[in-house]
Amino acid sequence: EAQVTQNPRYLITVTGKKLTVTCSQNMNHEYMSWYRQDPGLGLRQIYYSMNVEVTDKGDVPEGYKVSRKEKRNFPLILESPSPNQTSLYFCASRSRIGGTEQYFGPGTRLTVT
């Protein structure tokens, strides 16, 4: 089954404690990205990657890091989380060909206290 998986699905942590949210896709997609979704603000792209070892900033990259060492994985790293990073996070992947469907992971609900 074609899918994007994320872990963990729910996370409560404290300010400053480094965390990683994993993302994996099984569709051999070149393009992966991370979004955060907040009430009234919609989906905002954090980082994206067009292929292995190629990453770039999205609209709201501050406070986040990513890496793309393998095609299937695209982890999101928060080196020093802060309360304003409390949000619902989605990983997504799609083919690099324009006009194709983007698949989303089930989401990670992060709370930073």
Add this chain to the structure above:
Amino acid sequence: RKEVEQDPGPFNVPEGATVAFNCTYSNSASQSFFWYRQDCRKEPKLLMSVYSSGNEDGRFTAQLNRASQYISLLIRDSKLSDSATYLCVVNKRSGAGSYQLTFGKGTKLSVIP
């Protein structure tokens, strides 16, 4: 002007009603257009692509007007299960053969018994 703009709603309609959502986009170079559906606290999923000639999928009809930079989604004979947030998505070329997706903030639909 925002890149992709939608009326946030909520639209509260009775079962069986016909409801229409509109979306405008600012970038005339936009290439592809989509409607995604997002259930509460779940990931967005592709509902349908939008083609220049207009397209229909069961009770759903999508229209594109490139001259006015306007996309619409019509839902006929609304069902309770149509209750969700509908996201307008625009895909544009971003250089180096890649494409970027821009999401509207979504229109919330509640179908009432």
